[in-house]
Amino acid sequence: MNQQFIQAVQFDWNRIDPDSYLNHIEAFQGIERLDFQSPITFFVGENGSGKSTLLEAIAVAHGFNSEGGTKNYTFSTHDTHSELCDAIRLIKGYRKEKIGYFLRAESFYNVATQEESYADPLHPSARYHEKSHGESFLALAQNYLRPNGLYLFDEPEAALSPQRQLTLLMEIHRCAKSGSQFLIVTHSPILLGIPGADIYCFDDGAIHPCTYEETESFQVTEMFVNNREVLLRRLLGEEN
Numbered sequence: 001m002n003q004q005f006i007q008a009v010q011f012d013w014n015r016i017d018p019d020s021y022l023n024h025i026e027a028f029q030g031i032e033r034l035d036f037q038s039p040i041t042f043f044v045g046e047n048g049s050g051k052s053t054l055l056e057a058i059a060v061a062h063g064f065n066s067e068g069g070t071k072n073y074t075f076s077t078h079d080t081h082s083e084l085c086d087a088i089r090l091i092k093g094y095r096k097e098k099i100g101y102f103l104r105a106e107s108f109y110n111v112a113t114q115e116e117s118y119a120d121p122l123h124p125s126a127r128y129h130e131k132s133h134g135e136s137f138l139a140l141a142q143n144y145l146r147p148n149g150l151y152l153f154d155e156p157e158a159a160l161s162p163q164r165q166l167t168l169l170m171e172i173h174r175c176a177k178s179g180s181q182f183l184i185v186t187h188s189p190i191l192l193g194i195p196g197a198d199i200y201c202f203d204d205g206a207i208h209p210c211t212y213e214e215t216e217s218f219q220v221t222e223m224f225v226n227n228r229e230v231l232l233r234r235l236l237g238e239e240n
């Protein structure tokens, strides 16, 4: 039985303006429903394939601020989220999350600023701006990662060293085992290796499930690490 908070997304493309750029995103062509069966679902695919657009639409449809944060974050520095959130319906489970967080690498600075302004003596700021980008990103994730939480992460690896990606991997795995659900956009071959996760690939004209070994993140990394010198000679035109 599906135990997830968000079990599926249904799409109604009639609600999208025919001139919208959303109609040109190949991965979305003809899709009617996407199911989330596992505690951890990854979205992978080439730059511009539509991963962040879908994650953001799910976040906004669920009541998160489009720039990120908990549901209590209501600030807006620039309101550019797509109309996809009006064309999707979230199929929710019987459980309700105890805590939720929408984390996006690209607007993390604004969220960290907002966190300071929300602080009071009972809820002191974590002062994310006084840490390095990676330190603050991991600290934020660790502050909010709990059992029975719902987490939407957009490229959480962006600021993290490989070692800290492993730390995040362990935290995500621990929380997923304690009733939390994660939807994660990532290019990280480290995070993608979490056991038991479902992976949806946005390439080749349709959103489709794939294995870890089929992801480009894994394949390119493996090829580079195992054939670095040959590959570089070819890429840089220094074969002769």
Ligand SMILES: Nc1ncnc2c1ncn2[C@@H]1O[C@H](COP(=O)(O)OP(=O)(O)OP(=O)(O)O)[C@@H](O)[C@H]1O
Pocket (backbone or CB within 6 Å): 021, 025, 045, 046, 047, 048, 049, 050, 051, 052, 053, 054, 080
């Ligand atoms: N406001 C907008 N107006 C027009 N096109 C847009 C707008 N926002 C996004 N797009 C386009 O929609 C497509 C999907 O963008 P999206 O950010 O979802 O890609 P992505 O898969 O998350 O890429 P990345 O891996 O680079 O983060 C891209 O081609 C992008 O240029």
